[in-house]
Amino acid sequence: MSRVQPTLGVLGGGQLARMLALAGAPLGVRFLVVDSAEDACAGQVAPLLRADWRDFAALEDFARRIDVATFDFENVPAETAHWLVEHTRVFPNPRALATAQDRLAEKTLFNAIGLATPAFAAVDTRADLERAVAAIGLPAILKTRRLGYDGKGQFRLKTPADLDAAWEALGAHAHGLILEAFVPFEREVSVIAVRGRDGDFRTWPLTQNWHADGILSMSLAPAPQAGALAAAAFAHARALAERLDYVGVFA
Structure with a gap:
């Protein structure tokens, strides 16, 4: 049932769920977070339901209390997302989630839409x-x-x-x-994009990233001198979102 103040359910109670709840509160959005960890940091700012991803009795209660569900990170089991689709609205869809979990599936899809890979x-x-x-x-x-x-x-x-x-x-x-x-490269840039349920597609300016020991250490937005890359990056992001019928924000 729709509520005056919508409730967004988030599977995963990490940093992204915490930031999502902090950003959504001024917009009048309520949150309910599911995580197996009692001390999940999103529980500091939103109600936390402690449950395993495959505890479907707990997830059924979760689904009854929310208007729509999303994910804090990409390693929520795809079977949980498929189950949730039968009980509430879920964005992004389970196919997009499953693809993001598997590097082989991800690169195969990239090649299918014309996005070059190693x-x-x-x-x-x-x-x-x-x-x-x-x-x-x-x-x-x-x-x-x-x-x-x-x-x-x-x-x-x-x-x-x-x-x-x-x-x-x-x-x-x-x-x-x-x-x-192995691909020698001069720099890494990334694009953040969002696609709505109506197909409306938007992007943010490209971001340049630096890593230390394989871990992101710094990002600069907008990326300097990235104009020639932007059109290609935005086109690839749109093609990917449309192929997956993706709804939500992605990078």
Whole structure:
């Protein structure tokens, strides 16, 4: 049932959920956060329902108390999002969530919409790794397909002698690996975009990013001298949002 003050349910109670609640409160939006951690930081500023992602009895209560659901981060199980769709409105949709969780699915989609990527190959076995290296060449980066962040779950291969160490470090990952060609680059820029339910699409100016040890350390917005990149970046973001029927903000 619609409420005078809408209630947004957020799966995940981390920093992004906390900032979302702080930004939404002046707009008259109420929040209800679900997280398995009792001390999730979003609980400092919004009601917190402590529950596991697969506790569907708790999630049913959650769905009854909100008008729409979203996610604090991309590693909420896709099956939970699919379940929620049957009980409330969910944005972004489960397909977009599932794609963002898997580097192989993500890059395959990028290629399908004409967004260039480094050469890549799925790696599930030690023999797959050797075949991928033979096809892609070195240097290359071996990554976990899921759950990698801040430089974690990655191994840089410089010579064939690195294959054993790379496989020992990452080969047991349950969700498989991906080998990506190494791309020397001058700088990294990112685009933040938003798409509404009516298809209206907007972007913010490009942001330039600097990393230290694989972790984002500084961003500058707008990115200097990025005019030539902006049109291409915005077009790629729009194509991606439309292919996924994405509703919400993404980067």
